[in-house]
Amino acid sequence: MKILLTGVNGQVGWELRRTLATLGEVIAPTRAQLDLTDVAALREFIHTTRPDVIVNPAAHTAVDKAESEPELAHAINTVAPAVMAEAAAKLGAAMMHYSTDYVFDGSKTGAYVEADITNPLGVYGKTKLAGEQAIIASGIPHVILRTSWVYSLRGGNFLLTMQRLFRERDTLNVVNDQYGAPTWSRMISEASAQILAQRPFLDHNGIYHLTSAGNISWYDFAQAILARTELADGKQVSINPIPASQYPTPATRPVNSVLSGEKVQQAFGIVMPDWEVALESCLGR
Numbered sequence: 001m002k003i004l005l006t007g008v009n010g011q012v013g014w015e016l017r018r019t020l021a022t023l024g025e026v027i028a029p030t031r032a033q034l035d036l037t038d039v040a041a042l043r044e045f046i047h048t049t050r051p052d053v054i055v056n057p058a059a060h061t062a063v064d065k066a067e068s069e070p071e072l073a074h075a076i077n078t079v080a081p082a083v084m085a086e087a088a089a090k091l092g093a094a095m096m097h098y099s100t101d102y103v104f105d106g107s108k109t110g111a112y113v114e115a116d117i118t119n120p121l122g123v124y125g126k127t128k129l130a131g132e133q134a135i136i137a138s139g140i141p142h143v144i145l146r147t148s149w150v151y152s153l154r155g156g157n158f159l160l161t162m163q164r165l166f167r168e169r170d171t172l173n174v175v176n177d178q179y180g181a182p183t184w185s186r187m188i189s190e191a192s193a194q195i196l197a198q199r200p201f202l203d204h205n206g207i208y209h210l211t212s213a214g215n216i217s218w219y220d221f222a223q224a225i226l227a228r229t230e231l232a233d234g235k236q237v238s239i240n241p242i243p244a245s246q247y248p249t250p251a252t253r254p255v256n257s258v259l260s261g262e263k264v265q266q267a268f269g270i271v272m273p274d275w276e277v278a279l280e281s282c283l284g285r
């Protein structure tokens, strides 16, 4: 299998480069080698490399920044996957794509299933949803994995932001009324490889939710990180729970973005670990 992998320097792409290597040849251009906003270059790259599967974790993931640069978010999150799907259709190739819990508005009580109505609150979620829709509309064989609250020991994410703030400050305020499931990028990449290895995985065309099991608030996540972070000279940090209304941000986040993992378990036999078990593994404990 020949795989074209995007976003190789991102949290998920970095892990995918290793896990997908067991499945065949992986071609993984960096942004410097292939800028996804250059539609002509993207088409040409796909046409020349002729992959069997395009795996696309690349995205504009800066949720607040997206509010002030909607055209760029649209180009990366909507147009690029649409162009990939169109080019894949010409080659008879398939696509594995990644999306987000932020396609939902958070008003549901309980975990979201794949068939639930979407209603993104911000530019990031809207452009990601449009990316999903473009892939589905293209008619190519596809698996779209919606995940949430991704962290790892590289890149930009809540875990590393908290660890930096623990070193810089004595007190932090963290939102305690938005719930979701923190998910380690390595778990996403391993599940992705497991899905791709199941031939023909495209018998199960569609959208799947893929997150850690369990759910917590950002405040709970911050406390869990603090409990597992060693600070110099026994430094003490205290975290105050606050409502989101006291932490104004350009983009509104959903209050509930917990995703049910039942469908991905039924289709592919994937059971994701509890968020706390995964956090322990990520931090090497």
Ligand SMILES: NC(=O)C1=CN([C@@H]2O[C@H](COP(=O)(O)OP(=O)(O)OC[C@H]3O[C@@H](n4cnc5c(N)ncnc54)[C@H](OP(=O)(O)O)[C@@H]3O)[C@@H](O)[C@H]2O)C=CC1
Residues within 6 Å of the ligand: 006, 007, 008, 009, 010, 011, 012, 013, 030, 031, 032, 034, 035, 036, 037, 056, 057, 058, 059, 060, 061, 076, 098, 099, 100, 101, 128, 146, 147, 148, 149, 150, 151, 155, 156, 185
């Ligand atoms: N992060 C999260 O909390 C969540 C992420 N997701 C989804 O999961 C997927 C993976 O996310 P994650 O790994 O965290 O994302 P990252 O932000 O860590 O990585 C995104 C990657 O996309 C690349 N990229 C961005 N713009 C371009 C461009 N114009 N041309 C080429 N490459 C580009 C970046 O390149 P460079 O390294 O050069 O910047 C980076 O490698 C995304 O689809 C995201 O929407 C879903 C839920 C939660």
Ligand SMILES: Cc1cn([C@H]2C[C@H](O)[C@@H](COP(=O)(O)OP(=O)(O)O[C@H]3O[C@@H](C)C(=O)[C@@H](O)[C@H]3O)O2)c(=O)[nH]c1=O
Residues within 6 Å of the ligand: 061, 062, 063, 064, 100, 101, 102, 147, 148, 149, 150, 157, 158, 161, 165, 172, 173, 174, 175, 178, 218, 244, 247, 249, 253
């Ligand atoms: C840094 C910080 C954030 N927060 C709040 C703001 C927000 O409500 C919440 C999370 O903030 P962040 O900006 O780190 O995370 P955010 O950018 O919202 O993360 C999202 O990224 C995209 C890509 C996704 O797809 C989502 O699943 C989700 O992971 O924590 C605090 O309350 N205190 C703080 O000190």
